[in-house]
Amino acid sequence: MFKNVGIIGYGAVVPRMRIKLEEIARVWGKDGAKVSAGLNVREKAVAAFDEDSCTLAVEAARIAVRNHDAARIGALFAGSESKPYAVKPTASIVADAIGASPDLTAADLEFACKAGTVGMQACMAMVASGMVDYGLAIGSDTAQGRPADALEFSSGSGAAAFLIGKNPIVELIDTFSFTTDTPDFWRRQHAEFPQHAGRFTGEPAYFKHVLSAAKGLFEKTGTTAKDYDFAVFHQPNGKFPLRAGEMLGFEKEKIKQGLITPFIGNTYSAASMIGLASVLDVVKPGQKIFVVSYGSGAGSDALAFEAKKGIEAARQPEAVFDLIGRDKVYVDYAVYAKHRRKLKTL
Amino acid sequence: MRHALPLIWRKSLERYRLIGCSCENCGTDYFPPRKVCPKCRRKGKIAPKQMPTEGKVYSYSLVHAAPSGFEFEAPYHVAIVELANGVRLLTQIVDSDAAKVKIGAPVKMVFRKIFEDDCEGVIAYGYKFKAV
Numbered sequence: 040m041f042k043n044v045g046i047i048g049y050g051a052v053v054p055r056m057r058i059k060l061e062e063i064a065r066v067w068g069k070d071g072a073k074v075s076a077g078l079n080v081r082e083k084a085v086a087a088f089d090e091d092s093c094t095l096a097v098e099a100a101r102i103a104v105r106n107h108d109a110a111r112i113g114a115l116f117a118g119s120e121s122k123p124y125a126v127k128p129t130a131s132i133v134a135d136a137i138g139a140s141p142d143l144t145a146a147d148l149e150f151a152c153k154a155g156t157v158g159m160q161a162c163m164a165m166v167a168s169g170m171v172d173y174g175l176a177i178g179s180d181t182a183q184g185r186p187a188d189a190l191e192f193s194s195g196s197g198a199a200a201f202l203i204g205k206n207p208i209v210e211l212i213d214t215f216s217f218t219t220d221t222p223d224f225w226r227r228q229h230a231e232f233p234q235h236a237g238r239f240t241g242e243p244a245y246f247k248h249v250l251s252a253a254k255g256l257f258e259k260t261g262t263t264a265k266d267y268d269f270a271v272f273h274q275p276n277g278k279f280p281l282r283a284g285e286m287l288g289f290e291k292e293k294i295k296q297g298l299i300t301p302f303i304g305n306t307y308s309a310a311s312m313i314g315l316a317s318v319l320d321v322v323k324p325g326q327k328i329f330v331v332s333y334g335s336g337a338g339s340d341a342l343a344f345e346a347k348k349g350i351e352a353a354r355q356p357e358a359v360f361d362l363i364g365r366d367k368v369y370v371d372y373a374v375y376a377k378h379r380r381k382l383k384t385l
Numbered sequence: 386m387r388h389a390l391p392l393i394w395r396k397s398l399e400r401y402r403l404i405g406c407s408c409e410n411c412g413t414d415y416f417p418p419r420k421v422c423p424k425c426r427r428k429g430k431i432a433p434k435q436m437p438t439e440g441k442v443y444s445y446s447l448v449h450a451a452p453s454g455f456e457f458e459a460p461y462h463v464a465i466v467e468l469a470n471g472v473r474l475l476t477q478i479v480d481s482d483a484a485k486v487k488i489g490a491p492v493k494m495v496f497r498k499i500f501e502d503d504c505e506g507v508i509a510y511g512y513k514f515k516a517v
């Protein structure tokens with residue numbers, strides 16, 4: 040059904056500024072080392088004053104389409120929960136900025152942290168059916184956390200884009216999704232920051248959906264963890280994905296390459312997608328990749344891929360681990376509050 | 386600061402993608418795009434053209450007293466960037482250490498928010514440059 044359909048280009052971006060969790064903890068009178076160790080997150084990426092989920096989406100999209108004719112993109116989906124406009128698509132701005140418009144369909148998608156992988160599924164189905172030549176799926180967020188809230192310690196900024204087409208460099212083997220109405224995290228219309236249900240976000244939310252989607256895909260494809268070389272999970276912190284992986288039988292070594300949250304925080308819609316981009320930076324032809332996203336509300340998309348011959352030539356110019364390590368600037372809480380407009384007058 | 390919405394929209398191709406123009410008669414590139422080639426006048430033939438997205442700093446200044454709408458970004462660099470085809474444009478330089486912003490420094494285009502009317506207004510996006 041998905042024969043010869045998959046990823047033909049990809050790109051990830053991370054803003055330049057970082058704030059250490061210890062610095063956030065200092066402001067709120069918490070033990071920084073303890074918070075950092077508890078979440079397995081050292082620092083998070085901070086989008087600048089003139090960046091938002093739209094500018095990050097454009098930057099990631101430009102990298103993903105750099106070797107392809109953007110005019111062949113027939114569908115573009117921008118996934119985010121931190122849209123600059125409540126009404127007015129980011130997708131049409133991206134389409135114009137990369138030269139994909141006007142002959143395409145486009146929309147913004149929202150499903151907390153998994154809107155990006157839903158876009159990938161939609162693009163793959165549209166390419167497989169012959170409805171479009173190329174589809175572009177983006178996950179992009181400048182994640183919001185209320186000052187002093189637990190989420191503020193992990194909510195990061197970043198984006199990843201995947202160009203979907205035929206003759207892929209990373210072929211889709213199959214996909215399986217699991218969705219239920221679970222109110223673990225939400226943000227009401229006009230509310231500035233999301234609310235969450237504390238400890239409720241673990242077992243009945245993240246783990247139930249990630250494990251169910253993963254097991255569903257194992258069953259559908261007749262595979263187990265042993266059949267895959269890499270596993271990427273949604274990563275609201277640095278601990279959940281390791282635990283989910285262990286429960287499914289993945290060794291830590293298979294998860295490390297796609298575990299990015301410890302260095303940039305939870306980038307929401309981009310989190311599992313930046314993890315996948317990091318795996319594509321190193322995967323060899325013939326190796327298999329298992330990806331499970333998670334979006335509060337709640338649902339998970341599991342996707343299984345196999346890397347193909349063209350992968351080496353199609354790697355992004357700057358690997359995710361280079362983006363994380365190179366050219367970063369640490370800011371204190373005051374500068375962070377200015378750039379993220381947490382001051383009332385901004 | 387209220388900006389004219391039609392102006393923001395009309396300029397989106399040049400601001401998003403650095404689409405300028407070229408005179409097919411004499412081969413000169415222009416950015417921002419022109420309606421008439423000043424060299425060829427009536428003989429000129431103007432067509433849209435993608436400008437190179439890389440160049441070097443021709444001249445720069447560090448802005449401390451920013452105009453309204455940019456106060457919170459100060460101090461910031463503005464520069465005249467000379468693109469690979471020789472065309473020069475005025476732009477903000479972002480994401481770059483001050484030590485890297487020098488005459489002749491190589492720069493590349495990035496996509497950023499330029500300004501917004503107010504918290505309920507339209508957002509103008511477009512090019513800025515960063516040192517590479």
Ligand SMILES: [Zn+2]
Nearest residue numbers: 408411422425
């Ligand atoms: Zn001319």
